[in-house]
Amino acid sequence: MRFANPKNWLWLISLGGSILIWQLVSVNLNDRPFPSASKISNALWAMLQTGEFWGDLGVTFLIAMVGLIIGIVLAVPLGLLVGLNEFAFRSTKFILDFLKVIPPIVVLPLVLLMFGTTIKFSITLVVFGVLFSVIVQATYGVRDTDPVLLDTLSAFNASKYARLKYAVLPSALPFIATGTKIATSAAVIVSIVTGLVGSGPGLGHSLSVAETGGNFPNVYAYVVVLGVVGILVNMLVSAIDKRIIFWRGK
Amino acid sequence: MTHPMRTGARLELKDVTKTYTGHGADKHVLDHISCIVEPGEFLSIVGPSGVGKTTLLRLLTGLTPVTSGEILLDGKKVTSPPEDLAIVLQEYTRSLMPWLTVEKNIELPLKLKKIAKDERGERVQSAIIEVGLEGNGSRYPWQLSGGMQQRVAIARALASRPRILVMDEPFASVDAQTRLDLEDLVLKVRDDFGITTLLVTHDMDEAVYLADRVLVLTGKPAHVAAEIAVPLVYPRDQVETRAHPDFGHLRGEIYQLIRGKR
Ligand SMILES: Nc1ncnc2c1ncn2[C@@H]1O[C@H](COP(=O)(O)OP(=O)(O)OP(=O)(O)O)[C@@H](O)[C@H]1O
Numbered sequence: 091m092r093f094a095n096p097k098n099w100l101w102l103i104s105l106g107g108s109i110l111i112w113q114l115v116s117v118n119l120n121d122r123p124f125p126s127a128s129k130i131s132n133a134l135w136a137m138l139q140t141g142e143f144w145g146d147l148g149v150t151f152l153i154a155m156v157g158l159i160i161g162i163v164l165a166v167p168l169g170l171l172v173g174l175n176e177f178a179f180r181s182t183k184f185i186l187d188f189l190k191v192i193p194p195i196v197v198l199p200l201v202l203l204m205f206g207t208t209i210k211f212s213i214t215l216v217v218f219g220v221l222f223s224v225i226v227q228a229t230y231g232v233r234d235t236d237p238v239l240l241d242t243l244s245a246f247n248a249s250k251y252a253r254l255k256y257a258v259l260p261s262a263l264p265f266i267a268t269g270t271k272i273a274t275s276a277a278v279i280v281s282i283v284t285g286l287v288g289s290g291p292g293l294g295h296s297l298s299v300a301e302t303g304g305n306f307p308n309v310y311a312y313v314v315v316l317g318v319v320g321i322l323v324n325m326l327v328s329a330i331d332k333r334i335i336f337w338r339g340k
Numbered sequence: 341m342t343h344p345m346r347t348g349a350r351l352e353l354k355d356v357t358k359t360y361t362g363h364g365a366d367k368h369v370l371d372h373i374s375c376i377v378e379p380g381e382f383l384s385i386v387g388p389s390g391v392g393k394t395t396l397l398r399l400l401t402g403l404t405p406v407t408s409g410e411i412l413l414d415g416k417k418v419t420s421p422p423e424d425l426a427i428v429l430q431e432y433t434r435s436l437m438p439w440l441t442v443e444k445n446i447e448l449p450l451k452l453k454k455i456a457k458d459e460r461g462e463r464v465q466s467a468i469i470e471v472g473l474e475g476n477g478s479r480y481p482w483q484l485s486g487g488m489q490q491r492v493a494i495a496r497a498l499a500s501r502p503r504i505l506v507m508d509e510p511f512a513s514v515d516a517q518t519r520l521d522l523e524d525l526v527l528k529v530r531d532d533f534g535i536t537t538l539l540v541t542h543d544m545d546e547a548v549y550l551a552d553r554v555l556v557l558t559g560k561p562a563h564v565a566a567e568i569a570v571p572l573v574y575p576r577d578q579v580e581t582r583a584h585p586d587f588g589h590l591r592g593e594i595y596q597l598i599r600g601k602r
């Protein structure tokens with residue numbers, strides 16, 4: 091039984107404990123930057139009743155998903171092409187590894203100049219945050235194709251296209267999925283950051299407004315929401331990954 | 341179940357030499373190998389590790405080009421993988437697609453050959469029955485034991501109805517009992533279809549037990565040390581055949597050849 095095993099509800103205990111400790115500590119601290127857990131939950135509850143909140147949440151989610159999809163659609167074919175070509179792989183490896191580690195926030199001012207605080211700006215930045223990790227993963231996936239599989243197909247007189255379809259693509263898929271998992275977290279974070287730092291639309295912006303206005307219970311309420319959104323998105327992506335890449339590690 | 345009668349292909353190696361070039365120093369692996377395998381014959385190929393057995397198989401399946409000499413299948417020069425030939429690679433577990441079920445794996449070469457769907461289904465089912473994998477068609481390779489995976493690889497080779505079957509150390513990593521079962525399976529397949537069969541092994545007992553003839557490769561570069569005819573009668577029996585005085589005699593002879601000329 092799932093519930094009979096303490097391992098399965100340990101997280102609940104630690105969560106409850108953390109909230110309790112927060113409550114105990116916060117009531118003895120300066121109330122302004124450290125509102126009590128009860129105040130935060132009240133603020134959160136009130137927030138959930140407003141249409142504005144759900145609108146923000148929707149926009150943030152939209153930015154993350156549209157950016158993610160555009161990023162993946164661009165990155166997968168690029169990654170496959172680069173991975174298939176030894177010359178392309180060698181010549182782009184350094185650049186890709188370099189671009190991969192540049193946080194999108196570095197190019198934020200530039201994109202902001204181009205688009206202003208529009209949804210285009212936010213989506214562009216998310217695409218930037220998604221693109222390189224997926225390209226790199228797809229590239230590695232292609233190159234990870236087992237030569238034995240390729241030989242097997244060659245021995246059946248398979249065309250280059252058939253080898254691509256029956257060996258290379260399925261071999262690259264787990265890597266692309268991993269890249270997508272990494273990219274999904276990145277997409278959510280970047281879509282919030284665009285609002286937080288760049289005043290783009292969405293939850294990030296509302297959070298920054300609450301902070302400037304000194305409405306700390308709301309600030310923390312937003313943080314809680316963001317955390318929950320992050321967890322849910324991760325769970326969703328992991329579940330999809332498990333379904334599609336059922337042979338992973340086999 | 342019907343087994344359309346087929347005849348095996350005739351294979352001829354004429355002065356086949358292979359030198360790997362590139363990636364540093366050239367490596368001369370095979371030196372003037374000549375050999376004829378008659379239709380329906382079972383030839384075992386033995387030799388010490390690294391002598392060039394896999395290389396030889398790759399040459400005659402057209403996966404790797406010869407440096408000089410000729411390989412003829414039914415008189416036709418082999419330059420690319422021939423229609424009539426099927427191979428079971430040394431790394432058979434890795435040769436199965438983990439994302440495809442057993443049935444889909446076996447079906448894949450038929451799909452590549454653009455064989456009609458109904459016919460594909462029939463062939464897959466009869467191949468599954470031939471290797472004794474009934475009821476496992478919709479499982480994935482990684483859900484099967486090593487011996488069963490090897491059966492899948494053999495079934496996949498058989499489904500394309502080859503006239504020559506080539507296997508590279510097919511039973512190297514299965515347990516002893518499974519190995520005996522698979523040996524007998526391979527003999528049954530040869531009997532059922534009359535296909536020419538080539539099997540590489542490092543096990544001299546296995547080489548003798550299975551074959552009409554054993555090709556012994558030794559040396560660096562490798563040459564044919566001997567071609568030893570095996571006069572033991574078919575059908576062979578794991579107990580009786582191995583107990584036969586000629587069996588011990590033959591394996592001793594091969595052992596001498598390999599140990600003496602290493
Ligand atoms: N692609 C290659 N390029 C260069 N050398 C190679 C290549 N493939 C094999 N060789 C070399 O050729 C020799 C014969 O290799 P091969 O794999 O044919 O031996 P084998 O008899 O099958 O060995 P084993 O019994 O271990 O499978 C080895 O020395 C190996 O290092």
Ligand SMILES: [Mg+2]
Nearest residue numbers: 393394395430
């Ligand atoms: Mg080998």
